[in-house]
Amino acid sequence: MAIVIRNSIQEITLQLLQYIHLANKKNAPCGVILAPCANMNPKTLEQAKVLISKNVAFLPVQLFYDAPNQVLCAVLDGGTLGSTHYASLVLKDFLQTQHLLQGQLRVSSFPESGKPTESAIADFIQQVIQSKGNDDDIHFFTAANAETSVLIADPDDLVREFIKIRLELKGYRVYEAKDGQEAYDTFVRIMPDIVITELNLPILDGYQLIRTIQRKDSHEGKVIVLTDKQLTGSMSRAYESGAADYVTKPLSISELEWKIKRLTGNH
Structure with a gap:
């Protein structure tokens, strides 16, 4: 039996x-x-x-x-x-x-x-x-994309909340951080698939956060910069630090999700 x-x-x-x-x-x-x-x-x-x-x-x-x-x-x-x-x-x-x-x-x-x-x-x-x-x-919670985790680092509460709600409605698992140190601590704890970060972050700025993440996990190709800095120098510095993509504000959620899917291979 x-x-x-x-x-x-x-x-x-x-x-x-x-x-x-x-x-x-x-x-x-x-x-x-x-x-x-x-x-x-x-x-x-x-x-x-x-x-x-x-x-x-x-x-x-x-x-x-x-x-x-x-x-x-x-x-x-x-x-x-x-x-x-x-x-x-x-x-x-x-x-x-x-x-x-x-x-x-x-x-x-x-x-x-x-x-x-x-x-x-x-x-x-x-x-x-x-x-x-x-x-x-x-x-x-949405069954589609449920295994893809995203960490958003931005000091603006409204920006984080907007992105979180829109991505969660698409089925992503979303975590938040309001400064670079909190973002890094959260990254170490959950090891997300994608990190979306503003460059203007308190404590650790976006460039420092990207480099620190790279040293910790070689998370190459998994960091998307989301910022209002549209200068060529800022973009170059972000890519040199290890960012995989760059999105400027005001953002398009459709564009952001397409970039997430491209980087995770979840087309």
């Missing part, structure tokens, strides 16, 4: 897949919100469900808590990416008020965000688990 052994990630993956496939069989999308939480009891779970139901009354909501991985799962039958994102804002506010949120929320909708395969859903869950201890922002 064969004995099937499932790990905790596989259990929650299969449970989510069941919800998603049931919705998709009805030709309806299925929105999913995942959040790393501690100590979710039945009472707080019901409170969260009631709150979401009041704010998105047109969508049936199911909530369950995976205790082994400490992940809260909210499933919205018929939820598009837009409506699921709205529900995640409501859920985030509740979890913060209750001091339960331990990291980043992840939001997705299937099939809008990609094909809901077992490997894609498992990666979705892993990203949430790995976000524990990080900021409590909301990030989008």
